[in-house]
Amino acid sequence: MPAARASHRTLRDLYPGYFAFVMATGIVSTAAALFTLQAFSDFLLLVGTVGYVLLIALYLARMALCPAEMLEDARAPGKAFGFFTFVAASNVLAVRYAAAGEMRIALALGVIGAFSWLWLTYSIPVGLMLGSSERRLGQSVNASWLIWVVATQSVSTVGSAFSAQGIGDGALLAFLAAMLWGIGALLYLILMAIITARLLLSPMTAAELTPPYWINMGATAITVLAGARLLAVPMPGELHVIAPVVVGISFMFWAFGSFWIPALVLFGVWRYGRGRSPVAYEPALWSLVFPLGMYTTATDFFGRIAGLPWLPPLAWGFSWVAYAAWVIVFLGLASELLARRPLEA
Numbered sequence: 109m110p111a112a113r114a115s116h117r118t119l120r121d122l123y124p125g126y127f128a129f130v131m132a133t134g135i136v137s138t139a140a141a142l143f144t145l146q147a148f149s150d151f152l153l154l155v156g157t158v159g160y161v162l163l164i165a166l167y168l169a170r171m172a173l174c175p176a177e178m179l180e181d182a183r184a185p186g187k188a189f190g191f192f193t194f195v196a197a198s199n200v201l202a203v204r205y206a207a208a209g210e211m212r213i214a215l216a217l218g219v220i221g222a223f224s225w226l227w228l229t230y231s232i233p234v235g236l237m238l239g240s241s242e243r244r245l246g247q248s249v250n251a252s253w254l255i256w257v258v259a260t261q262s263v264s265t266v267g268s269a270f271s272a273q274g275i276g277d278g279a280l281l282a283f284l285a286a287m288l289w290g291i292g293a294l295l296y297l298i299l300m301a302i303i304t305a306r307l308l309l310s311p312m313t314a315a316e317l318t319p320p321y322w323i324n325m326g327a328t329a330i331t332v333l334a335g336a337r338l339l340a341v342p343m344p345g346e347l348h349v350i351a352p353v354v355v356g357i358s359f360m361f362w363a364f365g366s367f368w369i370p371a372l373v374l375f376g377v378w379r380y381g382r383g384r385s386p387v388a389y390e391p392a393l394w395s396l397v398f399p400l401g402m403y404t405t406a407t408d409f410f411g412r413i414a415g416l417p418w419l420p421p422l423a424w425g426f427s428w429v430a431y432a433a434w435v436i437v438f439l440g441l442a443s444e445l446l447a448r449r450p451l452e453a
Contacts, residue, residue, distance in 0.1 A: 119170045125190025128394035130197035135401035192259040199262035218266040249306040254327040260292035261334040268337035279344035319396040326399025328365030333406035389440030400430040
């Protein structure tokens with residue numbers, strides 16, 4: 109009975125954005141593959157895939173056993189965008205499997221990611237617009253809203269990757285990828301303006317400066333990666349003329365993301381130092397690891413595509429920060445799971 113109660117409590121309180129674990133593991137696996145750490149990359153791919161399957165089972169169980177709590181999270185402006193981590197996780201794994209030559213798995217994951225993006229885009233944001241008061245939305249603005257951008261750009265990245273691999277109608281996929289890249293870039297500008305206004309105009313406590321604020325940088329990084337992948341595929345019709353625009357905007361996003369890194373480090377110092385928040389594992393930490401891996405991958409890929417020779421060495425150095433962050437947070441997760449076992453026995 110105690111174990112059953114503990115399991116129900118775990119499902120009831122399951123973090124809506126836990127697929128960030130898969131996002132982080134998948135993109136760090138991609139970064140490791142870029143820099144020929146193949147054994148580590150394959151290990152991370154396995155861990156990410158197992159985590160993806162287990163999390164799907166947990167969320168389905170939560171949907172069946174705790175529907176009220178899941179619906180409440182979907183209607184909460186501060187939590188609802190966490191569900192978009194499922195989209196990004198599916199697509200990050202899809203791209204990684206495509207690079208490994210496992211095209212059937214990649215295609216299945218890409219289809220899941222695309223349809224879940226459509227469903228969530230036209231349910232969660234629209235539901236919040238119609239069901240939340242202006243005051244409540246304003247008070248709940250946080251960086252997790254940018255996961256919508258990350259999810260959108262992840263679909264664009266899959267479209268470009270599949271087009272490059274010759275899956276389906278390459279021209280149509282490239283067109284859709286370009287379209288989604290533009291949508292994602294504009295979404296970032298809109299949402300980042302709201303988030304920055306919240307940071308500047310309302311007092312922030314240390315507890316509010318949570319690890320998901322690293323998505324301020326992560327969303328720029330995946331926009332850069334999606335843009336670079338667009339540049340790597342033939343564009344249909346006259347769309348090739350947008351290539352200089354994609355290069356310029358991608359560079360702007362890379363520069364802005366790089367600009368954010370020192371500020372985000374200072375946020376962390378203030379939160380855990382002056383704010384004296386406890387240093388402990390929390391699921392939101394995966395939203396810190398993902399941007400580190402994505403910045404590494406995007407910097408390398410964009411540097412090679414745009415002919416900027418100093419970016420790949422920067423990406424190589426930064427990759428070690430991403431590897432270390434993944435290992436540290438994973439050890440925190442393992443410690444948390446082991447600490448819970450005696451309580452649930």
